Amino acid sequence: xxxxxxxxxxxxxxxxxxxxxxxxxxxxxxxxxxxxxxxxxxxxxxxxxxxxxxxxxxxxxxxxxxxxxxxxxxxxxxxxxxxxxxxxxxxxxxxxxxxxxxxxxxxxxxxxxxxxxxxxxxxxxxxxxxxxxxxxxxxxxxxxxxxxxxxxxxxxxxxxxxxxxxxxxxxxxxxxxxxxxxxxxxxxxxxxxxxxxxxxxxxxxxxxxxxxxxxxxxxxxxxxxxxxxxxxxxxxxxxxxxxxxxxxxxxxxxxxxxxxxxxxxxxxxxxxxxxxxxxxxxxxxxxxxxxxxxxxxxxxxxxxxxxxxxxxxxxxxxxxxxxxxxxxxxxxxxxxxxxxxxxxxxxxxxxxxxxxxxxxxxxxxxxxxxxxxxxxxxxxxxxxxxxxxxxxxxxxxxxxxxxxxxxxxxxxxxxxxxxxxxxxxxxxxxxxxxxxxxxxxxxxxxxxxxxxxxxxxxxxxxxxxxxxxxxxxxxxxxxxxxxxxxxxxxxxxxxxxxxxxxxxxxxxxxx
Numbered sequence: 001x002x003x004x005x006x007x008x009x010x011x012x013x014x015x016x017x018x019x020x021x022x023x024x025x026x027x028x029x030x031x032x033x034x035x036x037x038x039x040x041x042x043x044x045x046x047x048x049x050x051x052x053x054x055x056x057x058x059x060x061x062x063x064x065x066x067x068x069x070x071x072x073x074x075x076x077x078x079x080x081x082x083x084x085x086x087x088x089x090x091x092x093x094x095x096x097x098x099x100x101x102x103x104x105x106x107x108x109x110x111x112x113x114x115x116x117x118x119x120x121x122x123x124x125x126x127x128x129x130x131x132x133x134x135x136x137x138x139x140x141x142x143x144x145x146x147x148x149x150x151x152x153x154x155x156x157x158x159x160x161x162x163x164x165x166x167x168x169x170x171x172x173x174x175x176x177x178x179x180x181x182x183x184x185x186x187x188x189x190x191x192x193x194x195x196x197x198x199x200x201x202x203x204x205x206x207x208x209x210x211x212x213x214x215x216x217x218x219x220x221x222x223x224x225x226x227x228x229x230x231x232x233x234x235x236x237x238x239x240x241x242x243x244x245x246x247x248x249x250x251x252x253x254x255x256x257x258x259x260x261x262x263x264x265x266x267x268x269x270x271x272x273x274x275x276x277x278x279x280x281x282x283x284x285x286x287x288x289x290x291x292x293x294x295x296x297x298x299x300x301x302x303x304x305x306x307x308x309x310x311x312x313x314x315x316x317x318x319x320x321x322x323x324x325x326x327x328x329x330x331x332x333x334x335x336x337x338x339x340x341x342x343x344x345x346x347x348x349x350x351x352x353x354x355x356x357x358x359x360x361x362x363x364x365x366x367x368x369x370x371x372x373x374x375x376x377x378x379x380x381x382x383x384x385x386x387x388x389x390x391x392x393x394x395x396x397x398x399x400x401x402x403x404x405x406x407x408x409x410x411x412x413x414x415x416x417x418x419x420x421x422x423x424x425x426x427x428x429x430x431x432x433x434x435x436x437x438x439x440x441x442x443x444x445x446x447x448x449x450x451x452x453x454x455x456x457x458x459x460x461x462x463x464x465x466x467x468x469x470x471x472x473x474x475x476x477x478x479x480x481x482x483x484x485x486x487x488x489x490x491x492x493x494x495x496x497x498x499x500x501x502x503x504x505x506x507x508x509x510x511x
Contacts, residue, residue: 041311042074042085047246047269047304049285055089055308061406062092063293064105065308067301069113074299074308077103079406079430080481082118082130096130102403102481105296106143110171111151117144117171121482123156125171136173141377141482145237145297146190146198147171148215155179155189155198159376166200166213179217180225188237190298191215192244192272199228199238199247208234208256210249212273226277233266237296240272243304247272248285250295257331258374261292261405267309328353331373332487338367338407341495346371346488352386352504355490358497361396361415361425362434365407368396372487375401379510380453381486384467385416386446387502392493393419397501399452400489401459403480406430412459412478413489414450419443422450424461424474437474439463449505454484467505 040062045052055074056062062083066075074085076092080102083092097103097118106119115125121140124133136154146155148168155168158176166179166189180186184204191198192212199212210228218225229235233251236259240247248269256263268282288294288311299308327348328334334346336357344357346369359367381399388397398415413425421443427434442448442465449464460475486508492499 039312042076042308043311044087044301044306044308045286046306047241047248049269052286055087056085056092061293061404062310064107064296065299065310066107066109066297067299067308069109069111069302071302075107075109075116076310077105077107079404079409080104080120082107082116095126095128097124097126097133100124100126100133102479104143104481104483105293106145106156108144108147108297110147111149115171117147117154119144119156123154123169134173136171137169137176139176142167142176143187143483145188145200148191149193149195155191157187157189157200164376166198166218168215177217179213180222181218181220182222182225186211188296190237190239192240193242194244199240201236201238201249205230207254208236208252210235210238210247226273228273228277229270229282231282233268235268239295239298239300239307241300241304241307242302244272245304246270248295248300248307249282250291251282252291255330259292260331260333260374262289262312262333262335263291264289265291265294267295328371332371333373334369334371335405336367337370337405338365340367342498344369344490344498352502353383353488353506354500354502355397355488356498356500357490358492358494358499360394360491360493361400361411361413361489362394364427364431364433366411366491367407368489368491370400370402370405370485370487370489372400372402372485373508375454375484375486375508375510377482377510378455379486379508380451381509382449382451382467382505382507383488383503384447384449384505385501385503387500388416388418388446388490389492389499389501390418391497391499393417394493395499395501396423396489396491396493397499397503398422398450398489400485400487401452401454401480402485402487405485408432410478410480412452412454412461412476414452414461414463414473415489416446416448416450421445422448422463422473424476426459426476426478428476428478435476437461439471439473441471 042056062078082095085092123137126133142158164185169176186202189200238249267285270282357369396415400413402411408431424437449467451462453460461473462470490501
């Protein structure tokens with residue numbers, strides 16, 4: 001374990017970035033203003049933090065670049081599929097992986113460049129040019145992060161026995177091997193280029209730091225685990241450079257739970273430790289708006305001179321609605337989804353969430369305000385809706401489980417409307433039509449309770465007048481990846497009129 005290496009100036013810089021964002025929001029609340037939307041900016045940058053070059057700016061949501069072994073393209077995911085983007089620029093080209101879709105941002109390229117590893121529940125291998133995937137892990141979910149330098153072994157994180165740990169498995173197939181045993185949450189394993197170490201991030205110390213273990217495991221009681229970073233930021237996704245000199249990783253503000261999207265974050269780098277951690281301090285390379293999807297997997301160029309990342313730049317202006325007061329609880333984020341004309345907001349105070357949103361959850365694509373957190377695997381969300389502003393009989397407030405933050409994503413949603421009572425909404429295919437069940441009980445009654453339960457790909461929606469006696473509204477199968485977004489929604493069924501709704505007694509639980 002290295003000695004504590006404080007980063008007070010960097011922590012202050014992140015705080016200033018967020019304070020500036022808050023100040024702009026306060027000014028927008030004081031009088032009508034213009035605010036930008038979010039697009040993906042896929043960027044290459046020198047290892048010393050200089051000369052950032054944007055390869056592609058797009059309104060589509062792309063994540064997690066891998067740099068190809070021959071240096072010619074980036075591998076990324078978007079909307080559950082894999083894409084190849086030429087380094088020289090151009091349009092992304094889809095890599096066929098049928099029948100496997102729902103691919104998330106945990107993927108990689110074999111050392112010889114011939115195969116790709118993808119995570120879509122289990123881990124699969126597929127030829128680099130595309131083709132029939134071959135399943136590698138028997139158990140799911142499993143989240144690939146690293147390929148051993150000799151190409152024989154895959155490292156990944158997985159929840160087994162109600163705990164996230166580091167595992168490996170032969171690329172050719174076989175039994176998985178558990179490498180860490182600590183009750184903390186371990187994620188993001190990646191090999192050192194000599195194959196001797198696996199670097200990963202963990203909250204086993206009480207905050208998120210970078211750790212490493214020998215490639216064959218941490219040993220009894222994880223005695224061989226070594227802590228690499230120890231400062232006031234929350235560190236995720238360590239990636240050693242191919243030449244063995246550097247370690248790049250993503251840092252969130254102190255106290256951030258998990259690795260949420262849409263945060264002010266910093267990419268940092270430090271010398272890759274040798275036989276023993278030497279106390280080297282990380283240095284800042286670039287501050288950006290990102291988080292989840294920015295650098296989940298190794299994105300170094302083969303010559304170690306550059307690496308790739310994704311930031312989510314604000315580029316399209318729109319009016320700003322009155323923001324709800326009060327910071328969201330730890331681990332929660334909020335944003336508008338879809339092509340809204342008036343930006344909404346979300347806040348939390350005294351146990352009550354207040355959401356302001358426009359448009360609707362309907363048709364082939366949605367627009368609404370979403371306050372959310374991450375959910376891995378099965379779970380449920382409960383909320384009591386205490387107010388739904390009657391901007392339209394189809395205005396909505398309630399709970400949602402959603403596969404991605406794309407407007408046309410798969411979802412299951414249970415809402416209360418001001419006139420028609422509860423509705424169970426779901427979109428079963430990306431870009432498909434929304435299906436609706438309207439039970440018709442207790443129309444217009446508030447407060448009113450709603451609950452949404454996920455078990456595998458089966459979703460059950462419930463309603464209750466008192467939060468004790470629950471009635472099943474309906475159930476349906478909606479196929480989603482294991483890692484999803486769960487949270488609260490508000491929409492007005494109006495383009496330029498906002499709906500303010502209030503929800504309390506919010507609970508997100510897992511089995």
